[in-house]
Amino acid sequence: MxxxxxxxxxxxxxxxxxxxxxxxxxxxxxxxxxxxxxxxxxxxxxxxxxxxxxxxxxxxxxxxxxxxxxxxxxxxxxxxxxxxxxxxxxxxxxxxxxxxxxxxxxxxxxxxxxxxxxxxxxxxxxxxxxxxxxxxxxxxxxxxxxxxxxxxxxxxxxxxxxxxxxxxxxxxxxxxxxxxxxxxxxxxxxxxxxxxxxxxxxxxxxxxxxxxxxxxxxxxxxxxxxxxxxxxxxxxxxxxxxxxxxxxxxxxxLSLSRNINENFLISWLRALSYLIETYNDVEDIQRFITRRLEWILVDFTLRWDTNFGLNVNSIQKLRRLIELYLSDLGFDPNLYFSLDVYRYIWEYLKTKNDEKLLRFVGWHTLPSIDKSLKKVGNLYYFISEEKDLPWINQPLVKGREIITDETGIYLRFDYYVPESINYVELRNDDNLNHVFRKKVIHLSGVTYELQITPEEFNGLSAGIHRLYIILKSQIEHLVAIDK
Structure with missing residues (x-):
């Protein structure tokens, strides 16, 4: 240090x-x-x-x-x-x-x-x-x-x-x-x-x-x-x-993006640098630092709408600051990144591939409707027209059908996420304290089913509910309406 x-x-x-x-x-x-x-x-x-x-x-x-x-x-x-x-x-x-x-x-x-x-x-x-x-x-x-x-x-x-x-x-x-x-x-x-x-x-x-x-x-x-x-x-x-x-x-x-500049970034990196130097032998520091890196890289620094800017000069400035404050990182954050988009950004930063990083971020930040989505096996990927840019996994959960009879309600969905399901939650839009939580049944392939008995249904609070998939990492995915 x-x-x-x-x-x-x-x-x-x-x-x-x-x-x-x-x-x-x-x-x-x-x-x-x-x-x-x-x-x-x-x-x-x-x-x-x-x-x-x-x-x-x-x-x-x-x-x-x-x-x-x-x-x-x-x-x-x-x-x-x-x-x-x-x-x-x-x-x-x-x-x-x-x-x-x-x-x-x-x-x-x-x-x-x-x-x-x-x-x-x-x-x-x-x-x-x-x-x-x-x-x-x-x-x-x-x-x-x-x-x-x-x-x-x-x-x-x-x-x-x-x-x-x-x-x-x-x-x-x-x-x-x-x-x-x-x-x-x-x-x-x-x-x-x-x-x-x-x-x-x-x-x-x-x-x-x-x-x-x-x-x-x-x-x-x-x-x-x-x-x-x-x-x-x-x-x-x-x-x-x-x-x-x-x-x-x-x-x-006040919009946070107006305040994101070089001083903003230095303050964050300085704080993380101190934690790494002081507690580098603590296991959970690696997960903490990696989660903050995701936040700094994608949610703040590599955006078009901030005072820090997004161009080759700003990317080079970002790298210099990371090299200054996080040179003693001591572990590979790729072990913890929650999405592959973070891994690609980190790789381009470390290998000084600035032009490719700029093109990749420019494409990645496009609205979903403007990007090509392709199903490959049991997963979906966004695919760029530029052949040298990597495919980006897009976790999706698509609602399939709802079946009701005297035995209960059966909500079926197709699951296109690399990590396995821990449990699901039904949340009431108007009463978030009332949460219905249950394990789901794997029917076949990518299709799963949540079974709700009449007694469980009667115990739900009145109102509109949304269905969320909860992973072991506690990252969650909303089930989108498909059919």
Whole structure:
């Protein structure tokens, strides 16, 4: 590891044996509710900057938690907002106890500063980090609390729902695949690392204090190290099947693509570089890094609509940064990539085949309707007209038919995915907490069948349901309507 990188780690407060992050925080102006409890069960840290439109929903979800506002410490930390965020929180402070308002005396430019201020003042036995535009299910914090009290674990994860313009969608099933306690982190599925951040979890406060966990001093990827290290130090975790957290992804949020530039990429690679250097002998770090590489390469960097750009120069810049920050990767990510498209992109980057990579990404990002899809054996592939570009496997699950009689309902589908089926889920669009889960029967070839008895059907909640295939990696595929 080059000395330059170690200096960067020190500058941005990466090292856990360094407490200077506390001294670098700006001073704060503090206001509190008239009644403040001394021994809260849970501290809720909210970093805010100009999230006024979402604050009433967020605050209402906290003051109405089933565990009771008397058991919470709500730390609202404002990073010098220019809207009426502070006024809205003060309204709640006048009506409810245990709300503490911390206004930073200078703007820190990211969530890391306010979150670290919250860490300094948190008093609860357990701690959660809540984004100001997200909110909790009414029983969310109580479910987390009782889970950790029962299991003795330091970290618990629950169901997370994405809200986009009023439409709700369950996030990765890997977070709440089943109710579990004392689950070794080595047994976590690959897709668990698709969404490891502040949403949908609770941490034992003593773990944070013991290891000096804090948010690194950079605007982007400030929480990557915090939550991965919390996971690592926990060694074992709990999971709850219930939906606990709702995350906001409305269209009026600032588009992430506008912020994807060289500094954005460097921040992410620096965070991953530190984790590789510090924990390179930990087995699950390889899956975590690979899942993040998929995200960085395809979802962020190799896109046309970002400020980073997509051309030969930007690809060369990306390679130089990867060589700088991930030169000591120490393993082959091809062992874990979930789709072959990632393997081809990684190969072209490593072999410096920039022109081919540019053509490949250009073709791959075309809408599906503009690409040729061909069935080969039991799998489907997108095939480019350019003969030197590889075929790309396209996992598909096609609904075949529904049969009903007095013995039950039989949903048949054709399955064109390399990985075997673990189980299937029927999810209600209007009630994502009601999930019907069952194994399927292999009829022949690519055809499978889900059998629902009359008793099981009567137990389903009313509404429109969608059928999902869940793999052992917890990656899921929606069954598409064919016939």
């Amino acid at each position: 080059e000395e330059k990188l170690r200096e960067e780690f020190k500058t941005y407060n990466f090292y856990l044996n360094d407490h200077s992050w506390k001294e670098k925080l700006p001073s704060v102006t503090v206001e509190k509710s008239e009644r403040i409890g001394n021994r809260p069960k849970i501290s809720v840290i909210i970093a805010n900057y100009n999230n006024s439109p979402y604050l009433e929903r967020m605050m209402n979800s906290l003051v109405n938690q089933s565990i009771g506002i008397e058991n919470l410490q709500i730390l609202f930390v404002d990073d010098r907002s220019t809207d009426d965020s502070v006024d809205k929180v003060q309204t709640f402070m006048k009506k409810y106890p245990n709300i503490e308002l911390y206004v930073l005396d200078e703007n820190t430019g990211g969530a890391h500063g306010p979150r670290n201020v919250g860490l300094l003042y948190a008093k609860g036995e357990y701690l959660v980090i809540l984004d100001a535009d997200d909110w909790y299910a009414q029983k969310g914090l109580e479910i987390f609390y009782h889970s950790l009290e029962k299991s003795g674990d330091d970290l618990v994860f629950g169901g997370v729902v994405r809200s986009k313009n009023g439409q709700l969608e369950l996030m990765t099933r890997a977070y709440n695949a089943q109710k579990s306690e004392n689950l070794p982190i080595s047994e976590l599925p690959y897709d668990f690392y698709n969404w490891l951040g502040p949403q949908g979890n609770m941490i034992r406060h003593s773990l944070i204090k013991e290891h000096n966990l804090h948010f690194i001093d950079q605007r982007v990827a400030d929480d990557v190290n915090f939550f991965y290290q919390a996971l690592l130090f926990s060694k074992k975790i709990s999971q709850v099947p219930e939906i606990t957290t709702y995350v906001n992804r409305d269209d009026d949020n």
